[in-house]
Amino acid sequence: MVAHAQIVPKKRHPLLAFAARWLFTTNHKEIGTLYLCLSFLLFFIAGSMAMFMRLELFEPGIQFVDPLFYNQLLTLHGLVMVFGAVMPAFVGLANWLIPMMIGAPDMALPRLNNFSFWILPFAFTLLLSSLFMEGGAPNFGWTFYAPLSTTYGPPSTDFFILGVHLMGISSIMGAINIIVTIVNLRAPGMTYMKMPMFVWTWLITAFLLIMVMPVLAGVVTMMLTDRHFGTSFFDAAGGGDPVLFQHIFWFFGHPEVYIMILPGFGIASQIIPTFARKKLFGYHSMVYATLAIAVLSFVVWGHHMFTTGMPLFAELFIMYATMLIAVPTGVKVFNWIATMWRGSMTFETPMLFAIAFVMMFTIGGFSGLMLALVPADIQYHDTYFVVAHFHYVLYPGAIFGTMGAVYYWLPKWCGHMVDERLGKLHFWCATFAVNLTFFPMHFTGLAGMPRRVPDYSLQFADFNMVSSIGAWLLGLTQILFLYIVVKTIRGGEKATAQVWEGAEGLEWTIPSPAPLHTFETPPVIAQDHGH
Amino acid sequence: MKETPRYYIPHSSIWPIVGSIALFLTAFGAVNFIHQSTDKVAATGSFGGPIFFTGLTIIAVMMFGWFGTVIKENLNGLVSDQLDVSFRMGMAWFIVSEVMFFAVFFGALFYARIISVPWLAGASNNLQTHLLLWPDFAETWPLFRTPGGATTESMGPWGLPFINTIILVTSSVTVTFAHWALKKNQRRALGFWLALTVALGATFLTLQVVEYQHAYQELGLSLDSGIYGSTFFMLTGFHGAHVTLGTIMLSVMLLRVARGHFTPDNHFAFEATSWYWHFVDVVWLFLFTFVYWF
Secondary structure: OEEEOOOOOOOOOHHHHHHHHHHHOOOHHHHHHHHHHHHHHHHHHHHHHHHHHHHHOOOOOOOOOOHHHHHHHHHHHHHHHHHHHHHHHHHHHHHHHHHHHHOOOOOOOHHHHHHHHHHHHHHHHHHHHHHHOOOOOOOOOOOOOOOOOOOOOOOOHHHHHHHHHHHHHHHHHHHHHHHHHHHHOOOOOOOHHHOOHHHHHHHHHHHHHHHHHHHHHHHHHHHHHHHHOOOOOOOHHHOOOHHHHHHHHHHHHHHHHHHOOHHHHHHHHHHHHHHHOOOOOOHHHHHHHHHHHHHHHHHOHHHHOHHHOOOHHHHHHHHHHHHHHHHHHHHHHHHHHHHHOOOOOOOOHHHHHHHHHHHHHHHHHHHHHHHHOHHHHHHHOOEHHHHHHHHHHHHHHHHHHHHHHHHHHHHHHHOEOOOHHHHHHHHHHHHHHHHHHHHHHHHHHHOOOEOOOOOOOHHHHHHHHHHHHHHHHHHHHHHHHHHHHHHHHHOOOEOOOOOOOOOOOHHHHOOOOOOOOOOOOOOOOOOOOOO | OOOOOOEEEOOOOOHHHHHHHHHHHHHHHHHHHHHHHOOOOOOOOOOHHHHHHHHHHHHHHHHHHHHHHHHHHHHOOOOOHHHHHHHHHHHHHHHHHHHHHHHHHHHHHHHHHHHHHHHHOOOOOOHHHHHHHOOOOOOOOOOOEOOOOOEOOOOOOOOHHHHHHHHHHHHHHHHHHHHHHHHOOOHHHHHHHHHHHHHHHHHHHHHHHHHHHHHHHHHOOOOOOHHHHHHHHHHHHHHHHHHHHHHHHHHHHHHHHHOOOOEOOEOHHHHHHHHHHHHHHHHHHHHHHHHHHO
């Protein structure tokens, strides 16, 4: 039984009704859609900034982009991708999927859910409007190190600071909602150890968000007071320390990078068993590995700061702790592979993305392991090797994970199957282009090309040209993705409830497209369901 | 069809989007207001102040409307036990996020005391830094004289801060008495203890203002007197802001008690407020220990 508090439908202009529906909605599926649309839009905005950068880097010398503007592009590219594309995409997926996966009628706090979303468009308006301000947009990189962002930051830095505050409020409220939903709204019988991995990874991600987003809010607040109210947090002349900024930022920043990958782990753990037609191998170890990664993420922030002159014991502790993360991560990778081992594998588009995720994320993981070594890191620091590393975990990791999720669940959302031919074309183009773009950066980085500089020495010319061609190809490929998504929403082969032959889980018991309200009464969880 | 509904799904609501617009106005106005009030940028004519305060006003209206809706739903019996648990968990996790926010500023305080100030004076492997940059700088805490030369006196713990500690701890006790009275349905006692808590909160804030005046006018302790002043004012300032918010919340509870709201087994808003109040109290104990005392 549900107590719908129905409002009596009034006759309104269709446009007003449309606006009211999306502005006032408290439905988890509609809010999930809003998140995914915003994320897609910001993905293209931040992606086009990358295109401009690669245009400039096509050849040595300064051709198209003024170096000062280049700095603004790279700053906004990073900020918008992290806070605008990857994070909202995962929150959108969480909104759509978690209630359906645990047999809940909606998110626990539906009005708060709407609030979490609608803050974001305003926050990004604030951030992106800085491009048109006097003095230009923030130009100090997405890590906004002091004193670049305090003493030397342009006036628009303050809009960036308040924008980050808004994003933080949104993320914290969203994370609280997700935790409460998972803890409190599971259908009877859906014990913790029966929850799908995607739900587990999001539970842990939400915990990380609640722990570190306030830290980000704190550090930008210190920036604001250092800039305008005379405090000396990051000013050695007043007894503070610019390195303090880095400590606080990376205390937020390192859990943040796991916030951007853990839900991706969850997605891979949903997709691979479906198309291998086997249960997920080592479910329990997957859960514990995710927990271990989350715990370790709080004590390794210093590996971003090996060149700041930390005491030796700190460098050693952080190096070993960082390398320890490879153990639970390795457990996950082996589990995914073991799930596929002797499975009845088929290679539909979502599976291709999931396998690519496992392979290429592992490449990024290995280069991360190289960066964890203090003596080696001192050589790699601030080179393109770092750029290659984190783009390998973010693009084929977080973004391929999201795309795999979209291909996997889109039939459930809109009721139409994706055109497999186009999906596979998109996958192969994207995989080719992503490697063409980022693999050469390993070499230019190891050869010493510094990151965040619009010009470079002649010996890096060939690799950079390759990277630029790859980047444009990658950008074009995503237009194909947009086309595929729109085409699938508008029509196509009707999807069944189960959609994929091997799919298991509560969301596949609902008709496709999923009705607006699902599980108004708690579903029965079969006793033998689980892992 | 008469069984108690298990799930409550609220209808669509205008308050979140009102809140989003208000937050945007507040943030946008705040930046322009700061730019106007400091000499960083000439932002005259951007109406920073009015926009900022309009935003804040709309936030207040939004909270009034939003909470009003929830209260009405509760009075109509729409809040199930499950939703009640969701509210409780939501509040608890919100307080966790607040703890982390204060943790950052405590982290900065400990970093300054244990690392940056000693290092500037040459500790660890930083002798060269010391000799090259500020050879005259000597390490003290409180930092009476910064490397740059700003000076200040320290704020002692045993005057107003100690009185404030007693006030705040007492207020935590009185709010618990109010809670006990509510559970036993003793409405007069409830009103008395709650009003006393509000009064103690207001007294604390008044004394904080007096203390700030003392700091600025007599000690030369200000936001720009180095890392000691920075951590002092940011920690006590954010704490004071939280006490202000807590006092407002308690006052709203007092008004609701006067209107006859809350029953011995249904008073989550009151409990949430008292959780928040205890949280603010605990933060103060840490403040008193590490900012004022040691």
